[in-house]
Each structure stands twice: as structure tokens, then as C-alpha cells.
Amino acid sequence: MERGEAYPITYGILGLLAYWGPMSGYDVKHMFDHTLAAMWGAAHSQIYKELRRMKELGWVEMEREERESRPDRKVYTVTEQGLEALRKWQGQPAEIMQLRDELLLKMLFGSLGEPEDVAQNIRGAIVRHEDRLREYRANALNIPARGAFQRGGNAGEIGKRPNPYAAGDEEDVYPALIAHFGIEFEKMYLRWLHEALVVVEPKRSGD
Amino acid sequence: MERGEAYPITYGILGLLAYWGPMSGYDVKHMFDHTLAAMWGAAHSQIYKELRRMKELGWVEMEREERESRPDRKVYTVTEQGLEALRKWQGQPAEIMQLRDELLLKMLFGSLGEPEDVAQNIRGAIVRHEDRLREYRANALNIPARGAFQRGGNAGEIGKRPNPYAAGDEEDVYPALIAHFGIEFEKMYLRWLHEALVVVEPKRSGD
DNA sequence: CGGGACATGTAACGCGTTACATGATTAA
């Protein structure tokens, strides 16, 4: 595999298509927002770019779906070459992650700012991470079962075809593992934020 | 503050300079590698770029230090405007982070690859995260006390000046909080990796 | 005598973000 051929987002889209079946770029965007947003954000402009490149690589095929009184859809289907690329990717070791959390950076240099500003930032983070934890708990990353993806409207034959890549009835443990990670991560993050708030928060005399 | 004026890495460098005193770009790179690498990687080319831009913004001043039989150094010092920018940054809310961990992406679509490949990836991640945890535990992010940064060699007067921004004897809790986060994160990550390995690892009959 | 540390840069390239653009339908 040459350098610059594919990136995590490429495989993210390819994985969505392989896992849930043929979709339009618009659908991929919605899947990203509902399943991968907390892990890997993606603007629709980026998704359309990647789909075009994957078509040039022969990893997906595109079929134009014309509809009356609705904009046309371009439905993408993973090819055998695309599946091969996914398997190859799975076999390669993943680099260790970097956190790249701006809050941690702000807090590392917290002594160069006002303590109340740091405390305010921590309180904001608590709210956002509690929201995320609630989401994770409510729907376990919103991951529908393999091949079960179906979008509203009369999407024609293509949307109703069963996913040709679905592997029968055997259950898939991986989405549950990822959801579990998300929950454990948010719980740990929140524990730490509360600890930090106690340390940082200015003590008031009348308390 | 206009869009595109400064980014996390800008404030990371500015914070290093404000916290540990005047440094060259080469020194900044070393500080990054020893304190922030796990959180925010930075190539030296990027650091030199940022230092140039910060000079144009008036956030730092540059003094050329000529030395015999050694390459010249460009020593950067934070200005009052730079400190003001840092304080302003501290007062602004931080966006919620995205994980962007390729291993999680690979595992989400683990069912599209070979189970043994996934297991191998998990084992590799365990080794790397154990290393990182050991590092964190050994030196708590390698963060020297405020103003205590000193590099080898006879670096001239500049390197020996006490940090003008150091705020006396009061201890700084923030680096310890960040180090604590790093340790808790790695512990949680490792717990999860071991759980995942048990689920994923193919059972052998003779075991 | 080769390799590491010291020290600073340029060039190429693309992911990822933000903004701009179009235009129909449907529901409040």
C-alpha cells in the first residue's frame, strides 16, 4: 500500500458501507454523526471527497438513483477490492493514539490564568461529558445490528436489498466492546474532572 | 480574537515559554517530547513556524545568541502581550475532545477482518500503553518545577536568568493533575484492552 | 570514522474545517 492512499477516515467510510450495506454520501454522513461522531468527526465535504477517491481506487462502485420530486442519490457499494483493502488494514498494527484534548492543555498551564477560568472550564466539561455518557448509556453508540440500516422514504430497491456482506446470524461483539470503552472512558474522565474541581475551586470563606 | 490567529499548538509553545522561561526552538521541541508528546505531538518544522508567527503577533521576542564552535541559537521570550493572549485563551471554553484512536476504529469493524489480526492489534496496544503508563508513573510527565528548566552546556546569561514569570514559592497543582489524568487514563485503557482480548482471542482446544 | 547531539530551516502534500452554493419538499 502506497503512502497517502488511504487514511483512518477512508476506512471508517469503507467500514460503514461494508457493514451496513450500500448508501449515499448523505447517508454516510448521518451514520457518522450517529455512531462515530465522538470518536471521529467528519464534515460532509470530506465524505464526498473520500467517496470519489475510493471510487477511483476501485474500492466502491457508484450507482445513480433518480427519483421524482427528490434530488438524485448516488448510492455507493463496496467492491471485492474494497473488502480486501479493509482486511489488509485490519492486519496492520495501529499507531498509539494522542489525546489532543485542549482542556488538558489549558489545565497544564492553568497557573498562567485565573483559577476561576479554569474552574469554569472544568464545569463546562463536566456538563458535556455527562451528556455524552448519557448518550452512550442510552443507545450504546446508536449502532444498529449488522445489515439492519434502513433510511426513511421510499428509497427504491437498492435500500431494501439485504446486505450482501452480512454474515448470517452470528452476533458481533465488537460494537458492544467499543460502546463499553466509551462508557468507561467517560466515567473515568468525569471522576477526574470532579477531583480536579475540588482541587482548583477557590475556597469561599462563608462555606 | 480573529479566526486562524492561534491554535492549541500555539498556546502549547507559548505556555512552555511562559512557564519555563526563554528557550530556543530546539529546546521547545525537547520540552514537547518530554512533557507533551503523549498529549500533543509536534514536529520541529511546526514549532519553528509557530515561533515565527508568534513573533509577528508580538507574543514573543527573539534574541540571537552567537556562540563559537556551536550553531547560533534563537532564544524566544514571552512578551506582556503573549501573557495576555494566554490569559484570554484560559478564559475561553474548550471544545469537547474527539478520541481519534485508530485502534478503536479498527476494532469497531473487527468483524470484517480476521479475529487473529484484531487480537494481535490488541496485544500490540497493551505493550505500548504499558510502556506509556510506566513512563507516566516514573516521572509524572517529566515536568520540571516552574522556572526550573535548564539545559546542558554553557548557554550564556539568558539561560541562567530566573524565570521572570515565576510566582514565588507557591506550588502548582496543575501538572500533577494532568499526570494523574494520564495515569488513570492508561489504567482504564489497559483494563479494557485485557477484557477485549479475552472476548476476541480465539479459544484453543488444547488449553 | 561513523553516528549521535546540536541547531535551524524549506518544500510538498493532504486531511479536516469552515464557508459558500443550489434547489426542491414538507411541516409548524
Place this chain on the structure above:
DNA sequence: TTAATCATGTAACGCGTTACATGTCCCG
């Protein structure tokens, strides 16, 4: 009538990475 949903795109911009470039000193 205002706004959201459906649906796809282009353009600008820069962070971040990788590779290329130069030259001295010091250690084994």
C-alpha cells in the same frame, strides 16, 4: 413564511507530517 430535511457539491485555508538540506562537535 420560516425553518428543517433531503442531497450534493466547490473553494479556501492551515495544521501537522514527512522528507530534504546543511554543518559542527564529540564520543567510542
